[in-house]
Amino acid sequence: MRSEPTDAERALWKLLRAKRFSGYKFKRQVPIDRYIVDFICFNHRLIIEADGSQHAENAYDEARDSYLSQQNFRMLRFWNNDILTNTEGVSEAIWTALQDETSTPSPQPLSRKGRGALEGAHNG
Template sequence: MPQRPRHVSTPAKLRAFAKTMRHAPTDAESAMWKLLRDRRFAQLKFRRQVPFQNYILDFVCFEQRLVIEIDGSQHAEQTRDQIRDATLLAAGFRVPRYWNNDVLQRRTAVLEDILAKLSETDE
C-alpha cells in the first residue's frame, strides 16, 4: 500500500488569508461556488479557498484530485501559475483554469468541460 504524504502544517498567515478570501469572493468565484457547493455538481464534495502547501486553491475536490481555478486577466501568461500548476500536478491534482468571463457568461460550457475532465483517465 503506498504511503500517504506526510501532513504539513499550513502557515497561520495563509490560513487567515484564505478565510478572508472566502468572505470576499469575486463575482465569478461566487457564481462558481453556487454551482459546486453542497454536492450540487455530480454529487462531489468541493471546498473553496483551501490552503495547500504555499497556495490557496480556488476550488478543490480531494476525492477526484481536481483543482478548479477561476482567473482574471492578471493571470494571463503568468509564470507563477505555471509553477503552481506543476506543483499541483506533481501532487496528483488536475488543474483546469477558467476565465472569469467564461464562468459568468458560459456556465454550462464550463461545467461540461469540468465533467469531461473528470471522465478523462490518466494514461
C-alpha cells in the same frame, strides 16, 4: 485567503457547493502546502481555478501549477468571463474532467485572448 470572492468565484461556487454538481464534493479556498486553490474535489484530485486577466502568462501560476501537478492534482482553469457567460460549457468541461480521471495534467499558461480550450476551460 481572500474574504471577498469575485463574481465568477461566487457563480462557480454556487454550482459546485453542497454536492450540487452531480453529488461531487468540492471545497473552496483550500490550502495545499504553500498555495491556496479556489476549488478542489479531493476524491478526484481536481483543482478548479477562476482566473482574471492578471493570471495571463503569469510565472507564479506556472510554478504553482507545476508543483500541484507533481502532487498528482489535475487543474482546470476558467476565465472569469466564461464562468459568467458560458455556465453550460464550464459545467460540461468540469463533468468531463471528473469522468476522465486518467487524464494527465499539462501545465500551460493562459492564452493572451482570455479564452480557454473550450471557450471557457483549459487544462492548467
